[in-house]
Amino acid sequence: xxxxxxxxxxxxxxxxxxxxxxxxxxxxxxxxxxxxxxxxxxxxxxxxxxxxxxxxxxxxxxxxxxxxxxxxxxxxxxxxxxxxxxxxxxxxxxxxxxxxxxxxxxxxxxxxxxxxxxxxxxxxxxxxxxxxxxxxxxxxxxxxxx
Numbered sequence: 001x002x003x004x005x006x007x008x009x010x011x012x013x014x015x016x017x018x019x020x021x022x023x024x025x026x027x028x029x030x031x032x033x034x035x036x037x038x039x040x041x042x043x044x045x046x047x048x049x050x051x052x053x054x055x056x057x058x059x060x061x062x063x064x065x066x067x068x069x070x071x072x073x074x075x076x077x078x079x080x081x082x083x084x085x086x087x088x089x090x091x092x093x094x095x096x097x098x099x100x101x102x103x104x105x106x107x108x109x110x111x112x113x114x115x116x117x118x119x120x121x122x123x124x125x126x127x128x129x130x131x132x133x134x135x136x137x138x139x140x141x142x143x144x145x146x
Contacts, residue, residue, distance in 0.1 A: 003134045005033045006141065013145060022145050023115075024054040026138075030119070031056035038098055039120040043071050045113060050075065053115065060095045069093035074104040075113050080132055084125040096120060103127040105139045109146040117142070 002010075009029055013022040023042050030040045041055020043064060050064040050071055061069075067076040069092060074081045083102045086092045099120035107115040117139050121127070 002137060005029060005134065006138050008033075009138055010141060019145060020054060023142075026142065027054050027056050030117075030138075034119065036123050036126055037119055037121045039096055039118070042107075042115050042117060044115045045075070050116065055118075057120070058096050061093055064093065070102050070104050071116050071118050074106050074116055078106060078113065080105045080136065082127050082129075082132055084127075086120075098122045100124045101126040103132065103135065105132075105135050107139045107146070108143045114143065114146045 009026050012025050012029065016022050027041045031037070034040065039055065039057030039060065041057065041060065042053035043050035044053045049066060052060055052062045064072045066072050070081050070083055070086065070089060073091075081104045083089050086094070086099055086102050099122060101121045101124055103119050105117045106113045107117060117135065119127070119135070
């Protein structure tokens with residue numbers, strides 16, 4: 001059974017073709033439903049680097065090289081990174097000093113990373129394996145919107 005967030009995201013995006021409009025609404029939906037987060041949004045792959053896309057939260061880094069920070073590392077390693085304490089992550093890029101944990105999920109289209117979903121929390125150990133499972137279902141769906 002899909003989560004309520006998944007069902008709402010699908011309902012608001014399935015008949016809309018504009019990627020930015022969809023990602024904007026998806027970030028707002030995630031921000032509304034997820035507790036204890038302080039940033040949620042997307043970085044889009046453009047010309048070999050991640051570029052800031054639609055998000056909810058404080059001003060963020062605009063460009064992230066592949067392999068740098070949690071987002072760039074998730075792309076390079078092609079896997080979800082769930083970081084319980086970002087201060088222990090070598091090379092962490094701190095856009096908001098209040099962030100203490102983070103989850104980054106690559107988004108794929110035709111087996112190519114096209115974006116990442118990045119979520120930060122002021123709490124340590126905020127993201128569970130259950131969160132990862134729910135968010136992975138959502139990012140699998142988002143890949144079809146590209």
